[in-house]
Amino acid sequence: MSKIHAAITAVHGYVPDYVLTNKELETLVDTNDEWITTRTGIKERRILKGEGLGTSDLAVPAVEALLKKRGITANEIDLIIFCTTTPDRVFPATANILAEKIGAKEAWGFDLQAACSGFLFGLATGSQFIESGKHKKVLVIGGDKMSSITNYKDRATCIIFGDGAGAVLLEPNDEGNGIIDSILKSDGVGVPYLHQKAGGSIRPASHETVDADEHFAYQEGQAVFKFAVTNMADVAAEVMEKNNLQSEDIAWLVPHQANKRIIDATANRTGVSPEKVIINIERYGNTTNGTIPLCLWEWESKFKKGDNLILAAFGGGFTWGSIYLKWAY
Numbered sequence: 001m002s003k004i005h006a007a008i009t010a011v012h013g014y015v016p017d018y019v020l021t022n023k024e025l026e027t028l029v030d031t032n033d034e035w036i037t038t039r040t041g042i043k044e045r046r047i048l049k050g051e052g053l054g055t056s057d058l059a060v061p062a063v064e065a066l067l068k069k070r071g072i073t074a075n076e077i078d079l080i081i082f083c084t085t086t087p088d089r090v091f092p093a094t095a096n097i098l099a100e101k102i103g104a105k106e107a108w109g110f111d112l113q114a115a116c117s118g119f120l121f122g123l124a125t126g127s128q129f130i131e132s133g134k135h136k137k138v139l140v141i142g143g144d145k146m147s148s149i150t151n152y153k154d155r156a157t158c159i160i161f162g163d164g165a166g167a168v169l170l171e172p173n174d175e176g177n178g179i180i181d182s183i184l185k186s187d188g189v190g191v192p193y194l195h196q197k198a199g200g201s202i203r204p205a206s207h208e209t210v211d212a213d214e215h216f217a218y219q220e221g222q223a224v225f226k227f228a229v230t231n232m233a234d235v236a237a238e239v240m241e242k243n244n245l246q247s248e249d250i251a252w253l254v255p256h257q258a259n260k261r262i263i264d265a266t267a268n269r270t271g272v273s274p275e276k277v278i279i280n281i282e283r284y285g286n287t288t289n290g291t292i293p294l295c296l297w298e299w300e301s302k303f304k305k306g307d308n309l310i311l312a313a314f315g316g317g318f319t320w321g322s323i324y325l326k327w328a329y
């Protein structure tokens with residue numbers, strides 16, 4: 001009997017309507033379109049507007065469209081893994097909130113926090129339940145309402161982040177397609193460079209923390225850049241070497257969209273030619289857990305069964321990793 005792999009059998013994404021352009025950011029902080037474009041590659045990002053809306057509201061339209069596309073009901077889902085850094089609430093898990101909103105009554109679920117690498121960690125985790133035979137349908141969502149933790153007075157961070165979510169369905173595949181291999185890493189050395197200062201158990205919310213802007217994402221951009229540019233490129237090359245893949249064997253490189261310069265470095269290191277590198281950072285910025293599933297969604301129609309895809313990410317923690325998968329449809 002051939003090995004069962006966990007294959008992506010459907011994908012969908014959602015970005016909110018409001019477009020925050022570089023021009024509008026020029027009215028909020030001391031920046032300009034030319035600086036943002038050359039340093040990051042970002043032109044605009046999407047923002048979820050409206051009282052009482054959270055990350056689960058970004059996921060609902062993505063998941064509902066995915067279920068419709070695959071022709072299944074929410075009750076057929078066994079497990080929901082919601083990868084997010086901006087959960088609706090500290091607790092309960094956004095996976096539970098989403099399950100209620102989409103009407104998934106038979107699923108269990110949990111949130112997974114690995115910053116920008118979360119979606120890859122979620123895919124690797126979900127795939128284990130498929131490969132073991134425990135589950136038949138696992139929903140992995142990557143989504144963030146980054147605008148909820150972005151300080152629009154801090155020009156070093158507010159130009160980067162945007163809101164969005166994507167979802168994939170994992171199902172068993174016995175044709176040799178699906179998730180073939182992954183290399184995933186975490187290193188707490190990254191804590192000082194990228195974190196949220198307050199709101200957790202070591203520094204609960206208070207008037208003082210709010211006044212000091214401590215509930216926003218704090219980033220030392222240059223330090224993060226240095227780690228990201230080498231680690232994301234190296235881990236993508238490592239997963240290729242481990243699986244005897246040459247650059248010409250790769251149909252698509254799907255990098256986390258944090259900075260166009262980090263994406264270019266990953267493409268150079270792996271030798272994958274520019275037309276095979278998926279990039280939508282100019283339209284969405286860094287949606288944290290949303291970037292990779294949004295890329296898969298937008299490029300879905302170009303993928304062919306058996307295509308070799310290399311997914312790569314780097315994020316706060318630090319966390320980073322790469323997944324090799326063969327597209328299944």
Ligand SMILES: CC(C)(COP(=O)(O)OP(=O)(O)OC[C@H]1O[C@@H](n2cnc3c(N)ncnc32)[C@H](O)[C@@H]1OP(=O)(O)O)[C@@H](O)C(=O)NCCC(=O)NCCS
Nearest residue numbers: 031032035039116155156221222224225228258259314315
């Ligand atoms: C954040 C980031 C875009 C900043 O780019 P950078 O080239 O490192 O820029 P620096 O921080 O060195 O700043 C260079 C100069 O531009 C200025 N600057 C910073 N933000 C600016 C902005 N939005 N507009 C104009 N100038 C800006 C700085 O003040 C600095 O000025 P100085 O030289 O007079 O001190 C970049 O560091 C980055 O992408 N880091 C990694 C981000 C990342 O991957 N994060 C998440 C992991 S998923």
